[in-house]
Amino acid sequence: MDAFFASVTIRDRPELRGRPVLVGGGLRGVVLSATYEARRRGVRSAMPMSRARRLCPDAVVLPAAFDEVEATSAAVMEILRQVTPVVEVVSVDEAFLDVAGALRRFGSTTAVAEHVRARVHDEQRITCSVGIGPTRSVAKLAGRRAKPDGVVRVPPEAVVDFLHPLDVGELWGVGERTRDRLRRLGLRTVADLAHTPLPELRRALGPRAGAHLHALAWGTDSARVGEGPVAGRPAGRSIGAEETFGHDTDDHEVVGRELLRLSATVARRARAAGLAARCVSLKVRYADFTTLTRSRTLADPTDVTATVHATAVALYAALGARRTRVRLVGVRLEGLRPRREVHEQLVLGAREHGWTDADRAADRAVSRFGRDAVGPASLLGTRRP
DNA sequence: TCTGGGGTCCTAGGACCC
DNA sequence: TCTGGGGTCCTAGGACCC
Incomplete structure (x- = not known):
């Protein structure tokens, strides 16, 4: 979903369309979600609200409509389950689908994507973006690239060309700390990471994380939809x-x-x-x-x-x-x-x-x-x- | 008025057991 | 004057995600 909390919160307030809107707040809060108008001014989610207001003084600040977000999320996930039963819900506004079994019905992965986007748009009056790839991680990054309101498909033969120019920090699972550590090792791009010998990565990051990142850098992460580190287990640990x-x-x-x-x-x-x-x-x-x-x-x-x-x-x-x-x-x-x-x-x-x-x-x-x-x-x- | 709230997973040391 | 190896559980902290 694109700017999910913000989109849902202003869905029934057309007067706010096209304006920078920040959702979140509280006395010492952070930005939960911001419209793209606000993002263009440098606002990001998780940014302290005080800083966001400084960047964007004319922004409208609203509390999140949690109940409506929850209901919208459930409705969207239901649309996805009608495409395929193999749905891995990652969060309130994001899911992976294994659409291999749906291709005969829809014709192509792109057709699935457009079907989902059209239904979400028509039924929920908000936009979403779809990334298509041979692995969860590639699809995830493609989806980020597709935002807002778009589709990006990375076919298997294009995976390495797609991944390798990216900054290592863009990989799903590489946060600020790991990015810094990789930088200190002289590794800036995904290509750098991919061409570092596996033993060296394992030494630097630990055996598990090293192997995992190496696989991500080559787009060969083998976890299937529903078997990711998060899903596939009884929810609620x-x-x-x-x-x-x-x-x-x-x-x-x-x-x-x-x-x-x-x-x-x-x-x-x-x-x-x-x-x-x-x-x-x-x-x-x-x-x-x-x-x-x-x-x-x-x-x-x-x-x-x-x-x-x-x-x-x-x-x-x-x-x-x-x-x-x-x-x-x-x-x-x-x-x-x-x-x-x-x-x-x-x-x-x-x-x-x-x-x-x-x-x-x-x-x-x-x-x-x-x-x-x-x-x-x-x-x-x-x-x- | 810098820095929320909900989570998952991993690591590492120590205790303890056989 | 010598202290293995394998395993589980508990605790604390850290990284990461949305």
Whole structure:
């Protein structure tokens, strides 16, 4: 999808068409998505909103329409599944399709692309771009090249010519750090990478990453659609929530309350998904942006808000006092497994009804009457930071 | 008023077990 | 005066993606 959050957010506001629009924000937020008018002025997603506004003072800034984005995403993915069942959803606005089985019906890969683009445009009133290639990685880069509102096809015999002039940083999986490291090795283009002996790459980047990048540089990555490092596994290896405070704080009560709010959020999501977590992980970012994580594995998997919170608080307390203030806290559940596979440890003398029942009752109330229907008393009257 | 929030995967050291 | 090899789990951090 092209500038997905921005496109959806302004879809029903024709007066904004052709104007630079930034979606995202909050007091200390970043740009979630920007229209191409804003991008032409140098705005990029993930850029601090303050900087984006400086680059583009006349931009309209809007909060993201998350519900509508979600619904649009689902509708688009459904269009894709009608082309082929082999769909690998990468994110809310991106997917891979293996269209080998659809060629007889459509005639060509390009015809598939135009079919999808036409349907998305007609039914959702937004544009998308399609990259076609023999591997996921090549298709991914072709898709980037196709933006906005276009199609780029890289046939197998053209892959090497397509890849090799690119900057190494354009490869999917090479971020800023790896790009810097490659630069220091004197490797700037994908061709440089491709012509570096494999053992040398493995030494420099580790055996796995080295081999992976070498394959990407020759377009020979063999993962099939649906078998990528992300997809192909049961979704949901972790559930997390984090929040940057409006102002850095050293008030333990404020931090503790926020940990409760986050714990309640992730535990509720786990319960809704029928999952329990072996491990609770705490993330803390200080005012100077140093970030650390602490985690604890529990004796028994849990989906209980109070247990998650108690663990998060214990991890936080174990950090001790710091000189700097806290900018962000986060809570994440890991080691998830289906709750029905977890047999409850019976404790002699335990109450017959405990937090598990309270959580479930609260979940039912929330699902009937809304998020504010019931919750921890200590969160009453507090606004999200 | 620099730097969000949701994730996945990899690495590396230490503990522990056989 | 000597300490292997293989494996798993736990913890912490880092890189990357959208």
